[in-house]
Amino acid sequence: MIRIALDAMGGDKAPQETVAGAIEAAQTGVQVLLVGDQAALGPLADGSGLEIVHASEVIDMHEDPARAIREKKDASVSIAARLVADGSADGFVSAGSTGAALAAAAFVVGRLEGVGRPAIASVFPAIAGGVVVIDVGANIEVKPENLAQFAVMGAAVATTYLGKTAPRVALLNVGEEETKGRDLEKAAFGLLTKGPTNFVGNVEGRDIAAHVADVIVTDGFTGNILLKTAEGAARFTGAALASELLADDVLLDVRSHLTAAITRLTERLDPEYYGGAHLVGSKGVVVIAHGSSSRVAIANALEMAAEGARQGLVQRVVDGLQG
Amino acid sequence: MIRIALDAMGGDKAPQETVAGAIEAAQTGVQVLLVGDQAALGPLADGSGLEIVHASEVIDMHEDPARAIREKKDASVSIAARLVADGSADGFVSAGSTGAALAAAAFVVGRLEGVGRPAIASVFPAIAGGVVVIDVGANIEVKPENLAQFAVMGAAVATTYLGKTAPRVALLNVGEEETKGRDLEKAAFGLLTKGPTNFVGNVEGRDIAAHVADVIVTDGFTGNILLKTAEGAARFTGAALASELLADDVLLDVRSHLTAAITRLTERLDPEYYGGAHLVGSKGVVVIAHGSSSRVAIANALEMAAEGARQGLVQRVVDGLQG
Numbered sequence: 243m244i245r246i247a248l249d250a251m252g253g254d255k256a257p258q259e260t261v262a263g264a265i266e267a268a269q270t271g272v273q274v275l276l277v278g279d280q281a282a283l284g285p286l287a288d289g290s291g292l293e294i295v296h297a298s299e300v301i302d303m304h305e306d307p308a309r310a311i312r313e314k315k316d317a318s319v320s321i322a323a324r325l326v327a328d329g330s331a332d333g334f335v336s337a338g339s340t341g342a343a344l345a346a347a348a349f350v351v352g353r354l355e356g357v358g359r360p361a362i363a364s365v366f367p368a369i370a371g372g373v374v375v376i377d378v379g380a381n382i383e384v385k386p387e388n389l390a391q392f393a394v395m396g397a398a399v400a401t402t403y404l405g406k407t408a409p410r411v412a413l414l415n416v417g418e419e420e421t422k423g424r425d426l427e428k429a430a431f432g433l434l435t436k437g438p439t440n441f442v443g444n445v446e447g448r449d450i451a452a453h454v455a456d457v458i459v460t461d462g463f464t465g466n467i468l469l470k471t472a473e474g475a476a477r478f479t480g481a482a483l484a485s486e487l488l489a490d491d492v493l494l495d496v497r498s499h500l501t502a503a504i505t506r507l508t509e510r511l512d513p514e515y516y517g518g519a520h521l522v523g524s525k526g527v528v529v530i531a532h533g534s535s536s537r538v539a540i541a542n543a544l545e546m547a548a549e550g551a552r553q554g555l556v557q558r559v560v561d562g563l564q565g
Numbered sequence: 566m567i568r569i570a571l572d573a574m575g576g577d578k579a580p581q582e583t584v585a586g587a588i589e590a591a592q593t594g595v596q597v598l599l600v601g602d603q604a605a606l607g608p609l610a611d612g613s614g615l616e617i618v619h620a621s622e623v624i625d626m627h628e629d630p631a632r633a634i635r636e637k638k639d640a641s642v643s644i645a646a647r648l649v650a651d652g653s654a655d656g657f658v659s660a661g662s663t664g665a666a667l668a669a670a671a672f673v674v675g676r677l678e679g680v681g682r683p684a685i686a687s688v689f690p691a692i693a694g695g696v697v698v699i700d701v702g703a704n705i706e707v708k709p710e711n712l713a714q715f716a717v718m719g720a721a722v723a724t725t726y727l728g729k730t731a732p733r734v735a736l737l738n739v740g741e742e743e744t745k746g747r748d749l750e751k752a753a754f755g756l757l758t759k760g761p762t763n764f765v766g767n768v769e770g771r772d773i774a775a776h777v778a779d780v781i782v783t784d785g786f787t788g789n790i791l792l793k794t795a796e797g798a799a800r801f802t803g804a805a806l807a808s809e810l811l812a813d814d815v816l817l818d819v820r821s822h823l824t825a826a827i828t829r830l831t832e833r834l835d836p837e838y839y840g841g842a843h844l845v846g847s848k849g850v851v852v853i854a855h856g857s858s859s860r861v862a863i864a865n866a867l868e869m870a871a872e873g874a875r876q877g878l879v880q881r882v883v884d885g886l887q888g
Contacts, residue, residue, distance in 0.1 A: 414790060424705050450797055460790075463739055464787060466769075466770070467783075467787055467791055468790055468791075471791050472770075473771050473798075474770055475773075475802070478691070479798070479803055479830070486829050486833075487823070490822050493822050500816070503809040503810045504806065
């Protein structure tokens with residue numbers, strides 16, 4: 243059975259929502275190890291049968307991540323990572339400081355041999371299924387060869403979560419022609435053309451939702467801007483449409499139906515619902531959930547991590563990089 | 566009376582839609598000079614009273630822009646720019662090759678003294694009014710001092726189009742703290758803090774629609790990704806919501822009302838409706854419309870250019886840079 247360690251102290255709504263999410267995930271067959279303060283977690287997990295691994299420290303959002311991981315060996319995220327490193331867990335999930343989770347993955351779990359830079363892959367909703375965007379924030383500045391590796395890593399994620407056998411990989415750029423973009427994109431285009439993935443060329447920001455590729459490769463600065471812009475625009479459009487709909491007297495009569503439809507959509511598009519982001523290039527499965535994660539988001543992130551472990555995501559990355 | 570030169574041959578739907586847009590704009594009091602092939606434009610403009618300035622050449626989307634502007638002195642966009650340079654027009658609008666319009670602005674109209682890099686400012690729809698994003702594509706790579714100038718230029722646009730007297734200026738980044746971002750953002754943050762604008766700090770992609778600032782400053786690569794991602798996400802959300810709504814049997818009965826509400830929203834969010842983008846830092850008013858512009862988009866871009874000229878946008882930029 244797949245076992246996932248959860249940093250139960252990480253996140254704005256921890257530990258109430260992290261424990262509740264773990265209980266939900268456990269019902270779907272994921273074995274969750276709750277890592278955190280025994281006194282805080284015990285009562286919340288009472289009767290759930292979930293195993294608690296005590297952690298006496300917590301890393302908060304304002305600490306320097308690398309330093310915190312070095313100094314706080316007993317922080318919940320450090321111990322969650324250690325459970326992965328020593329084989330007690332198949333992966334870990336944290337909704338705490340992203341920097342701390344990245345540092346724990348780097349220093350405790352370790353980087354796969356041959357990986358220049360681990361990167362964060364996020365699965366976006368798109369017209370048909372989802373699109374993997376990599377990197378959405380781990381590496382603010384990268385080299386062309388990093389982008390070439392992100393392609394391989396992103397393809398492994400697309401195979402794992404979207405069931406694609408030869409995922410279409412594209413480079414995020416400001417135009418389709420290979421002469422477009424910064425020196426970074428021009429050089430990466432050449433490497434991607436020669437690389438092992440099914441490279442389909444450059445795509446623009448508007449192509450993401452239209453699903454012209456399964457994997458979109460970019461640096462962590464641009465990817466982060468893209469991720470958050472898409473979130474903001476989706477939320478704005480939903481709100482604007484709701485106000486348009488409710489401005490119509492006829493539609494006011496069916497208000498409850500409209501509200502229900504908008505809620506269904508919001509859930510579909512909300513990052514909480516489509517799960518956490520994967521740190522790829524690490525020796526274990528690492529899923530980073532939103533800081534604001536509710537129990538639903540935590541349960542989804544745990545299931546995502548379990549699915550990654552079940553399908554051998556890490557081995558897929560290794561195979562991809564060797565291929 | 567304000568006179569705006571229109572590159573009537575530029576755009577996917579030229580000259581039919583460009584001429585039709587000019588006729589619409591003329592009805593709202595803008596004096597439009599139609600620049601293009603007399604034989605093609607004459608019949609379309611017949612009876613409209615619009616003046617045609619003959620241009621014997623056209624620059625197409627696939628030509629090298631700088632070279633085309635140097636070699637085709639009689640291209641419609643070159644002549645439109647020349648009308649601005651010699652004072653016959655107060656500004657020009659083109660829906661043709663963006664590169665050619667930028668080159669015409671640079672080589673024919675000329676750059677304002679002291680401006681390192683002219684930039685493209687786009688007015689995005691937001692919760693309350695609009696937000697100016699600058700640069701959305703003129704400069705793929707920039708220096709911190711360019712971003713500092715973009716702040717001043719963007720503030721002039723916000724004053725002109727959004728009626729803001731001390732527009733809030735923010736730097737697009739991956740987090741709020743001043744230590745976030747690439748070397749570019751870190752250095753720009755310092756310059757912006759010392760600069761003449763009302764700098765409110767860093768904002769993230771999701772903050773744009775939420776309207777936490779009136780002007781958002783970034784490089785042309787990131788800005789272009791942001792602009793297109795927002796467009797794609799808005800369109801995707803609208804389509805997804807429409808399908809949610811029409812999946813409900815009760816709502817099916819009010820289908821025509823739903824469709825009307827969605828159409829109103831689409832119009833509100835469509836870049837065609839909220840106008841073209843401004844090239845700022847040029848000695849004249851230059852508005853770049855979408856290549857796919859319909860008559861409505863062309864009319865809006867012409868009115869936008871006229872408003873820029875009427876309010877002295879160029880002088881505002883000069884004053885801002887000296888201030």
